[in-house]
Amino acid sequence: MSDNIILLTDSYKPTHGPQYPPRTQTIFSFYESRGGLFPETTFFGLQYLIKRYLLGQVVTEEKIEEAYEVLGSHFGNSNYMNRAGWEYILKAHGGRLPILIRAIPEGTSIPNHNVLMTVQNTDPNGLPWLTNYLETLLCQVWYPCTVATQSRAMRQEILRFLEETGDPSQIDFKLHDFGFRGSTSVESAGIGGAAHLVNFKGTDTLEAIMVARRYYGENMAGYSIPAAEHSTITSWGKEHEADAYANMLTAYPTGTVAVVSDSYDVFNACRSIWGGQLKERVLARDGVLVIRPDSGNPPEVVTQVLDILGQTFGFTTNDKQYRVLHPKVRVIQGDGIDYAMITQILTAMRQAGWSADNLAFGSGGGLLQKVNRDTQRFAFKCSAAQIDGTWRDVMKDPVTDPGKRSKAGHLALVRNSAGDWKTMRESDAEAMGFSNQLVPVFKDGALLVDYNFQSIRDRAAM
Numbered sequence: 001m002s003d004n005i006i007l008l009t010d011s012y013k014p015t016h017g018p019q020y021p022p023r024t025q026t027i028f029s030f031y032e033s034r035g036g037l038f039p040e041t042t043f044f045g046l047q048y049l050i051k052r053y054l055l056g057q058v059v060t061e062e063k064i065e066e067a068y069e070v071l072g073s074h075f076g077n078s079n080y081m082n083r084a085g086w087e088y089i090l091k092a093h094g095g096r097l098p099i100l101i102r103a104i105p106e107g108t109s110i111p112n113h114n115v116l117m118t119v120q121n122t123d124p125n126g127l128p129w130l131t132n133y134l135e136t137l138l139c140q141v142w143y144p145c146t147v148a149t150q151s152r153a154m155r156q157e158i159l160r161f162l163e164e165t166g167d168p169s170q171i172d173f174k175l176h177d178f179g180f181r182g183s184t185s186v187e188s189a190g191i192g193g194a195a196h197l198v199n200f201k202g203t204d205t206l207e208a209i210m211v212a213r214r215y216y217g218e219n220m221a222g223y224s225i226p227a228a229e230h231s232t233i234t235s236w237g238k239e240h241e242a243d244a245y246a247n248m249l250t251a252y253p254t255g256t257v258a259v260v261s262d263s264y265d266v267f268n269a270c271r272s273i274w275g276g277q278l279k280e281r282v283l284a285r286d287g288v289l290v291i292r293p294d295s296g297n298p299p300e301v302v303t304q305v306l307d308i309l310g311q312t313f314g315f316t317t318n319d320k321q322y323r324v325l326h327p328k329v330r331v332i333q334g335d336g337i338d339y340a341m342i343t344q345i346l347t348a349m350r351q352a353g354w355s356a357d358n359l360a361f362g363s364g365g366g367l368l369q370k371v372n373r374d375t376q377r378f379a380f381k382c383s384a385a386q387i388d389g390t391w392r393d394v395m396k397d398p399v400t401d402p403g404k405r406s407k408a409g410h411l412a413l414v415r416n417s418a419g420d421w422k423t424m425r426e427s428d429a430e431a432m433g434f435s436n437q438l439v440p441v442f443k444d445g446a447l448l449v450d451y452n453f454q455s456i457r458d459r460a461a462m
Contacts, residue, residue, distance in 0.1 A: 028384040031116050032115050042107065045195060106459070143373075164320065166322065209221050271308050279312065298333055298335065306331060395407065410426045414429045
């Protein structure tokens, strides 16, 4: 993976220097969600990108030479690289990028169709091409934003059922990240997993914890528990299934422990082994046993498992008139979990009279990989250009797709007295007495704001 900023872009970007109008000084671009699956977008991950790729001296003579060789071979023409521009950045700015980035504070959720970030070059001497050169890299904030947005929507959905059928205070640990192995890279697992931890505190993605630690100053952003997998159960053999389960109770005599129980027959395991042979050990243990079914139709399997455990371990009825299992036993469903399936399972549980208190979810691909840039329809577009000292509106307006009509002007994000968000021209906002809610976060190679993870969580909870 390259750390050469000159190469962290689309192939055609290096050819853009001579394509702007003569005497162009500054290009102003913005980033937004043009709609999508969820009506609001939670902004997260820009600080990671800035710290990882943009801070300090990122342009060196060695990187210029490398890019010159690579791009020359790539295009078959070394002149397509704007070598003079990069050498100017090295000499005039010490290799620091003369760029200003303003953005909504991370963790903030705002309605779609509003500007989330603006970018412009700060040196007008022949560097207008630099703004959109960074589009490729900065656009990748779509991924943590989308995961944070989806995870937040999942939290709201689970919370809705907890408020109706159980205890809302349990929400922080109701959705566990199982997504590391299904991610496309270690980096995507880390930043995507950290985006999930904006909304929850349970994870099995250790790289997510490291991203939160290294880039957001959070010593420990997520927690986990001992848990079995199929190999640790099936290696005992089918005839020793009960011994495998008993071993889990012996190995972890206290605290919460999760045991996958569908290697053979989950219903028999719940009825005859957990609720029969091992029942007294489970009840005497100082901790909670979490039983994990991992196959079948989730709404049907979960409700059947709850019914069996209710029969064997007993239950109480809470003040909302829903059944809650004995406090020593709970269930986690980690197979097939995405936003839609969460609703289906909790609806089935509610119809069967079971409280959402009884169940936690684990989600892998449905959390970290069942998304793309069009989930929230993210786009980075130029909206203004300064040419020969005069600012000019810039926009696209394709007759073939009115939904891709872009905003024009030097833009700001404001919030009125009613708390409503609106994107407008910065000059209009100033005239109306509104302050721009986009905060300068990066300028000329320096980080201007360093958000800690808890502040991001607090904003996401609003």
